[in-house]
Amino acid sequence: MRPEDLLCPSPKGLYSPAGDFYVDPVRAVPRALITHGHSDHARRGHGQVLATRETLDLMALRYGANFAGATQALAYGESVDINGVRVTAHPAGHVLGSAQMALDWRGLTIVASGDYKDAADPTCAPFAPVRCHVFISEATFGLPVFRHPDAAAETAKLVNSVGLFPERAHILGAYSLGKAQRMMALLRQAGHAAPLYVHGALTEITDYYEAKGMALGPIRPVKGVAKAELAGAIVIAPPMALTDVWTRNFPDPVTAFASGWMRVRARARQRGIELPLVVSDHADWDGLTASVAATGCEELWVTHGAEDALVHWAGTRGLRARPLHMVGYAEEDEDAQAAAEGEPPPAAAEGEAEAGAGDGAP
Amino acid sequence: MNRFAALLDRLAYEPRRNAKIRLMADYFRATPDPERGVALAALTGKLAFTNAKPGLIRTLIAERTDPVLFEMSYDYVGDLSETVALMWPAPPKAAPAANHPPFLSEIVEGLEVLPKRDLPGQLAQWLDGLDETGRWALLKLITGALRVGASARLAKTAVAALGDIPPDEVELVWPGLTMPYRELFAWVEGRAERPETLDPAPFRPVMLAHAVEDEGFGGLAAADFAAEWKWDGIRVQAVSGRSLEGERVTRLYSRTGEDLSAAFPDLVAALDFEGALDGELLVVREARVQSFNVLQQRLNRKTVTAKMLAEFPAHIRAYDLLTEGGEDLRPLPFRARRARLEALAARLIAGGHDRLDLSPMVPFASWEALAAARADPAGAGAGPDAAAVEGVMLKRWDTPYLPGRPKGPWWKWKRDPHTVDAVLMYAQRGHGKRSSYYSDYTFGVWTAGEDGDVLVPVGKAYFGFTDAELLEIDKFVRSATVNRFGPVREVLHAPDEGLVLEIAFEGLARSTRHKSGVAMRFPRVARLRWDKPPREADRLETLEALLRSEG
CATH class of the missing domain: 1.10.3260.10 (DNA ligase, ATP-dependent, N-terminal domain)
Known part of the structure; x- marks a missing residue:
């Protein structure tokens, strides 16, 4: 019995020969486990989808109620049996509803963690390491230059800038699912009580977070608000809107962007960001290595990102590791990259795509 | 930290x-x-x-x-x-x-x-x-690589902003101060008196001119103004004085107060007078003023060699006298300052000073006469130096020397720039206010390629257009994009499709950095030529001919 009989890479994504299902497949398949609602992991058109209630709801928000043939919700800690493979969901700490999928079969445990972070996030359940034989990890920020600072200190930079430039609008770029709502919560924790204005692409998901009981304070659509009223205001928008003609409707805007990529100056400069905030929903280098260690795994598989560095690190620890060279992931970030170049992302989910021309102009 | x-x-x-x-x-x-x-x-x-x-x-x-x-x-x-x-x-x-x-x-x-x-x-x-x-x-x-886009002048302006003090005032006291500038902060915060300037050769903020716009001179009377050539060199302030120990200290400042002395030791050594004068730094060979291109060859060097000193002798052509022998002349009207300057120059030249001369006046009786002189400096007194004339300067006879750019007393009336019709090839998004606009343009002219004519880039321009024109170009760039490279877009530039820009520029120099072999000075977009098909844009040969005539 090899781990590959339980789970192995395939062109459509991670496939379980034993259970006959996929994890986060990039194409439509008969049966899929979905770790979280970002568009690169959660695609539409599958036959049966197993995910947390929140992930299913978010997919329905983005794709419409008929995004899959049938759906089944799985709560954290709950298990189901699929063709003899026991599947259990555990919190991944990435965004609301994000789950690691633990697969147990004939005494072997493989954890497909999806995207995860071990840092605190007021908008989702904290990451919980799961003991396993094989741990499957992302490596989006898998280089030791990526050490995410304290998110509260980064948020304070934005609040201070608003204090220093009260006549300017601050436009904060943040991914529409997860990052945007986390920034809202962080701004509230930082004592910023004024209304936060949001781009039209953010309203539905933000409403959903609030319906789930998260107190995000006064949130207002920016559409239709007079330019003068936006002096000193924080406006949250999807990253691609930052360089859009849309920004011309704001008083002398400061463009901020909350992303782990902002750690590298050249990336922030290339995109013309004036106030980079290093806030990420992915584990940083220390988080990746600590999380891998915490699972006690015997083998590490790396799905996407800087695989080589994490595999090298595992080698120095005597841990067997291999890159899976999965394609099609991390597009939530690539979307933003493409957007910086003024280009509609090819695989963009509706949520991001509609951020383009004209929407939400005040 | x-x-x-x-x-x-x-x-x-x-x-x-x-x-x-x-x-x-x-x-x-x-x-x-x-x-x-x-x-x-x-x-x-x-x-x-x-x-x-x-x-x-x-x-x-x-x-x-x-x-x-x-x-x-x-x-x-x-x-x-x-x-x-x-x-x-x-x-x-x-x-x-x-x-x-x-x-x-x-x-x-x-x-x-x-x-x-x-x-x-x-x-x-x-x-x-x-x-x-x-x-x-x-x-x-x-490691000395601190580049954050803030000049010394900007930092001093920020200090001035702590109090209600004009930045020029900070500039005035600056040369006498040292780290950690306690007395400076105490002064701007109103806790102490203005620090005494002990520097024997301090910089004095310069007076600048407004450009004569298309509307011309309106109600201005020609008789109220003096005119002189505007030389195409570097505006400098030469200051010389004696320290408390009696030692001569001479410095050469740029118009922003940057100390240029180290780059021009020949000139600094030659300046032998007590006072501060305003003038143009020029390279003069055998009594002829060289073009800006020649001066630039000296400017671009990190170290000053003896060979360079011999080949590119630096001179000052004096415009104005700000102080003389401890007397501040700036409150005097230009007419009086000019008389003092002429007297000083005459004394120095009589004493064998060969690195300084006087910028001659351009006599004129009417604006028409001045326009004629501006159009033909060689025939109006500039003679063989005419190639180094950038235009004419107008100064009211009756105004004092005022720091900054006061509106009214001084006007600069530049010669008409060179222009070339070029084709827009690439556009890049701007920064800050312009970050959502494609506002930096790379343009090219035609040259013979292996398979017929091709466009070769000859420069980049990011100003000159109006806000309305920026919108038009931005719209064109977005609709005519054929390729993207990060923040840069390549736009359609074929013989019959594309946008022709009339580019105005001040001069040309040979360049090894540009594929075309030429580099423009101050290129800017003068007009949008929607009416002109790209095939009728200019050719590289036109620029090469101009290069030869400019020397």
């Missing part, structure tokens, strides 16, 4: 001048002495460290990180200081409470007194005490 680093971090990303001033002023307001004074020295380029080389930084990081991971990281980040700043391992938590984040002032003092062998250990200890941004700033500072 972490606070200063946060300022540098923010400045590096902020494109707006006024916002930079606000950020610096905010820092100066919130930071006590002497820390802010040391920061001011760093921002005005007054600090120089020689011991910290990139090799030392590489050694330090190699001792602390896995070499494979370092190489992967360096490869990704692309900048040594930044990679090290980000990768530097956090010191063990239990350890040093003694390791408080170091102050900038501590670091600067330490670097001055530390023996070289103690530097690695001390630097490591400082890095342990700082966060990522702090480490980045420290490494940039000590």
